[in-house]
Amino acid sequence: DTGVSQDPRHKITKRGQNVTFRCDPISEHNRLYWYRQTLGQGPEFLTYFQNEAQLEKSRLLSDRFSAERPKGSFSTLEIQRTEQGDSAMYLCASSLFVNQPQHFGDGTRLSIL
């Protein structure tokens, strides 16, 4: 049984560059979530998908951020024109249904130079 998989694990980029992260949820999980975690804090919700439909976006998700889940399986999170404040751990989670526990991947650590 494979868990949630995220790629890459680490990304270092210069300010102003675009970055894209990928998340592969647990097979057959309908719900996929993206969270952001900064040092010393708990994860904060960014957005989630029910199959391929993006159902909610947090106010944390500025218009430089876009997420997709084109076939209801894997998801991508893209950040355009990265800023220093985007440095964080980006976590993906999935669950079978809406009120089921969410299982997390190991995250993508983004560092902006």
Next chain:
Amino acid sequence: GQQLNQSPQSMFIQEGEDVSMNCTSSSIFNTWLWYKQDPGEGPVLLIALYKAGELTSNGRLTAQFGITRKDSFLNISASIPSDVGIYFCAGLNQGGKLIFGQGTELSVKP
């Protein structure tokens, strides 16, 4: 907005001691979850609580869902070095998103 307050923020204990940490909320949640996170890794689910008053165990871990649905606690008995990490409580809101506390950092001295 919904917020969770975890206490204590950090704990330093001796191996073999019992540990207790709690989480309170200004809002009601119908599901409470406890996660553990090691450095550089994602949170790992420890215990899920679905009913007010529910007491659930997972090995040396015991968690309770408060009657008011606004609080939860986690106990770890007979701590061991691998219990070191950051423990997060999280409430699952109606929309299905998790609201996390700030975490309790546990250090265990052998």
